[in-house]
Amino acid sequence: MIVTSGLTKRYGTLLVVDDVNLDVREGDRYGFLGPNGSGKTTLVRMLLGLVYATSGTIEVLGRPVPRQISAVLPQIGALVEAPAAYSHLSARANLAMIDAAGRRPPGRRRDRRRRIGDALDRVGLGGINDRPVRKYSLGMRQRLGLAAALLRSPRLLILDEPTNGLDPRGIHEVRTLLTELNAAGTTVFLSSHQLAEVEQLCTRIGVIDRGRLVLQNDLGALHGQTGRVVVRSADADQAAAVLGRRVAEREGNRLVVTDADPAEVNAQLTAAGLRVTEIWPERRSLEELVLSVTTGSSDRFDGADRAARRPAAAQTAASTAGEPAGTGSDAGSSGDVTADSGESAAGR
Numbered sequence: 298m299i300v301t302s303g304l305t306k307r308y309g310t311l312l313v314v315d316d317v318n319l320d321v322r323e324g325d326r327y328g329f330l331g332p333n334g335s336g337k338t339t340l341v342r343m344l345l346g347l348v349y350a351t352s353g354t355i356e357v358l359g360r361p362v363p364r365q366i367s368a369v370l371p372q373i374g375a376l377v378e379a380p381a382a383y384s385h386l387s388a389r390a391n392l393a394m395i396d397a398a399g400r401r402p403p404g405r406r407r408d409r410r411r412r413i414g415d416a417l418d419r420v421g422l423g424g425i426n427d428r429p430v431r432k433y434s435l436g437m438r439q440r441l442g443l444a445a446a447l448l449r450s451p452r453l454l455i456l457d458e459p460t461n462g463l464d465p466r467g468i469h470e471v472r473t474l475l476t477e478l479n480a481a482g483t484t485v486f487l488s489s490h491q492l493a494e495v496e497q498l499c500t501r502i503g504v505i506d507r508g509r510l511v512l513q514n515d516l517g518a519l520h521g522q523t524g525r526v527v528v529r530s531a532d533a534d535q536a537a538a539v540l541g542r543r544v545a546e547r548e549g550n551r552l553v554v555t556d557a558d559p560a561e562v563n564a565q566l567t568a569a570g571l572r573v574t575e576i577w578p579e580r581r582s583l584e585e586l587v588l589s590v591t592t593g594s595s596d597r598f599d600g601a602d603r604a605a606r607r608p609a610a611a612q613t614a615a616s617t618a619g620e621p622a623g624t625g626s627d628a629g630s631s632g633d634v635t636a637d638s639g640e641s642a643a644g645r
Contacts, residue, residue, distance in 0.1 A: 304353035315508035328499035374451035380442020386430035435462030529575040
């Protein structure tokens with residue numbers, strides 16, 4: 298559904314996206330993660346033809362972007378950053394204008410009212426009156442943006458922080474909706490900071506850091522066992538003595554045992570007459586995985602290290618490409634992307 302090869306975006310000497318090879322497969326619920334300023338939104342905008350890449354290739358739904366973006370966009374629902382709307386118009390009026398834009402397949406106008414109603418129902422705005430959007434809360438605006446993305450029954454959903462501004466119940470509703478859409482055949486590409494939501498929703502993840510894709514795999518494979526066992530025992534002191542040097546960590550009645558099998562540890566403790574209240578194989582959390590492969594956020598400024606970070610990345614990339622650092626040269630690699638000229642594909 299989405300394939301990029303060597304995708305790079307540079308603004309002068311500032312390297313924002315660096316040689317990214319995405320692989321989003323049909324049917325995926327793909328979580329795209331990374332610190333603030335890591336290049337997530339820039340990459341999403343390139344996938345939609347809103348920003349030109351400096352080099353590399355992009356394929357979305359089997360077609361090159363931005364060269365054939367007009368054939369791709371009708372099959373995509375997208376919500377990028379804060380949803381935009383005409384503030385003096387109602388939700389229905391805004392959706393009607395969005396639906397009237399672009400190509401018009403036969404019959405689309407005739408069933409527009411029904412499709413708008415269906416989209417609003419799905420995101421929890423079915424009972425909204427004709428109040429203007431300027432009177433909406435942040436969560437209501439976010440729901441309206443999601444309704445716009447669902448308006449044309451897309452094959453692919455590209456969402457950037459879709460639960461921003463929603464309360465816990467709203468987040469749960471969006472997660473349920475995306476799961477249902479995916480089960481019905483829609484591929485979901487979700488960029489988010491909310492690790493708990495990605496962990497519950499997504500089947501595959503990619504992690505970007507300082508513009509580079511540092512991790513991409515099925516979430517199940519990444520959640521593999523660490524080889525350690527976590528034990529809770531009311532007889533923790535005696536359990537620690539029985540297990541000896543294999544106890545790597547101890548916190549109250551919780552023990553972490555290295556190089557162990559849960560059944561073997563349980564048998565050893567019960568044979569000694571000790572009470573085991575809980576036992577399970579330790580697995581890496583998504584938070585641990587992301588923190589292990591990422592560095593700092595762009596919204597932190599810690600002195601010289603932060604000041605040197607971006608220029609160093611730009612210097613490395615320019616040297617690798619065989620051009621002097623700081624030239625800002627932007628040569629497209631294949632005609633599928635266009636040299637950066639400050640003009641987006643969608644803006645032509």
